[in-house]
Amino acid sequence: MNVTITPSSVEGTARAPPSKSYTHRAILAAGYADEATVRDALWSADTQATARAVDLFGGDVTRAGDATLEIDGFDGRPDVPADVIDCANSGTTTRLVTAAAALADGTTVLTGDESLRSRPQGPLLEALSDLGAEAYSTRGNGLAPLVITGPLSGGAVSIPGDVSSQYITALLMAGAVTDEGIEIDLETELKSAPYVDITLEVLADFGVDAHQTDDGFAVDGGQSYRPAGGDYAVPGDFSSISYPLAAGAIAGDDGDGVRIEGANPSAQGDTAIVEIVERMGANVDWDQDAGTIDISSAPLTGIEVDVEDTPDLLPTIATLGAVADGDTRITNAEHVRYKETDRVSAMAEELGKMGVETTEERDSLTVHGGDSRLEGAIVSGCDDHRIIMSLALAGLVADGETTIEGADHVDVSFPGFFGLLEELGVILERDDGK
Ligand SMILES: O=C(O)C1=C[C@@H](OP(=O)(O)O)[C@@H](O)[C@H](O)C1
Numbered sequence: 001m002n003v004t005i006t007p008s009s010v011e012g013t014a015r016a017p018p019s020k021s022y023t024h025r026a027i028l029a030a031g032y033a034d035e036a037t038v039r040d041a042l043w044s045a046d047t048q049a050t051a052r053a054v055d056l057f058g059g060d061v062t063r064a065g066d067a068t069l070e071i072d073g074f075d076g077r078p079d080v081p082a083d084v085i086d087c088a089n090s091g092t093t094t095r096l097v098t099a100a101a102a103l104a105d106g107t108t109v110l111t112g113d114e115s116l117r118s119r120p121q122g123p124l125l126e127a128l129s130d131l132g133a134e135a136y137s138t139r140g141n142g143l144a145p146l147v148i149t150g151p152l153s154g155g156a157v158s159i160p161g162d163v164s165s166q167y168i169t170a171l172l173m174a175g176a177v178t179d180e181g182i183e184i185d186l187e188t189e190l191k192s193a194p195y196v197d198i199t200l201e202v203l204a205d206f207g208v209d210a211h212q213t214d215d216g217f218a219v220d221g222g223q224s225y226r227p228a229g230g231d232y233a234v235p236g237d238f239s240s241i242s243y244p245l246a247a248g249a250i251a252g253d254d255g256d257g258v259r260i261e262g263a264n265p266s267a268q269g270d271t272a273i274v275e276i277v278e279r280m281g282a283n284v285d286w287d288q289d290a291g292t293i294d295i296s297s298a299p300l301t302g303i304e305v306d307v308e309d310t311p312d313l314l315p316t317i318a319t320l321g322a323v324a325d326g327d328t329r330i331t332n333a334e335h336v337r338y339k340e341t342d343r344v345s346a347m348a349e350e351l352g353k354m355g356v357e358t359t360e361e362r363d364s365l366t367v368h369g370g371d372s373r374l375e376g377a378i379v380s381g382c383d384d385h386r387i388i389m390s391l392a393l394a395g396l397v398a399d400g401e402t403t404i405e406g407a408d409h410v411d412v413s414f415p416g417f418f419g420l421l422e423e424l425g426v427i428l429e430r431d432d433g434k
């Protein structure tokens, strides 16, 4: 599907979709448990991949209404799956399920789409091998397809922290049901650290203790997953909130603007987007008790933003920078290159088609806003949900129409994204290419 955006202002109320990160963890944690109900869950292409894995491990994930999942777990160690696990486009599924597979008494094969099969898995495979499992890439290059044979019993392991925090999350979640537990030493500084905080929070809510140590993280073995009251509720997703928030900042009617609901504080690092749009000059008011954010546009100014903890915000910030006056410098961004696409290059390239000048370095992206007025263009969504949504935002204030090719990939994290834009008053056209 291609989507063509006509420049539009936005006004109205947007409800935050449920957090993708919390939903993945809650589904798998419920899998490790005997049973659990996950409420306010995100049902998107990525979270469905984790649900499929839980089913194949011997659990059963049933959708009981839009956002409620009734999950029968595999209760501790997973069964050997009867089929290959298709992780589709989801890095989180791949990493978390790879470590779970190492607990099974047999062999699991994991694969995914072309993007997924280009993302680094080597450090996790090495860690699992060091812990006693057999874990390898079929191509011997650290990329999926992956073949994992367990069971492992736990122990101490070291792993780099600057490729993906998901390796740490995966080891902690699996480690709790090993015999010996897992102690993780970080070889390099941890990037995307708030995602491990989310993991510790979800584990605690499922009655599992894992903690930070002087050198990394550790989890005791022999623990059971059991959510208090059998129930777990997922908070709103601040990476997803970044899109209606940025829409309000660049195209929100002065006075009315956009109200976002379901924006309650949690461990998500991406809550930083609220402070970022405020620093750039937008009118923003976050009532943390009510979970509402009100935003309307004002002239924006370029700023410097470090995305070490918040890699998923880079595309949104790049679009904000394209609209802002002056330079927006996004630093500490090397790990943003290991996502569904190399998002540093993708945003430079696609914003470039809209007339925006950028300067790209290995670990930074500077967007030269102001002089370069955004021009409508045909751009590629790069098969990456966050690139698609960020380019749609740029289309709101471009000169002329913007067509985003391959826009269906928003299903990965925010299936209702274009419907929401329409509710906020955006004029857009979907073309399914037939
Ligand atoms: O654990 C998670 O839920 C995630 C961790 C981050 O990845 P990295 O740790 O690979 O940076 C983030 O980019 C991804 O969207 C979700």
Ligand SMILES: C=C(OP(=O)(O)O)C(=O)O
Binding pocket: 020, 046, 089, 090, 091, 092, 093, 312, 339, 340, 386, 413
């Ligand atoms: C990188 C992302 O997710 P994952 O790593 O799960 O593919 C994302 O949602 O931006």
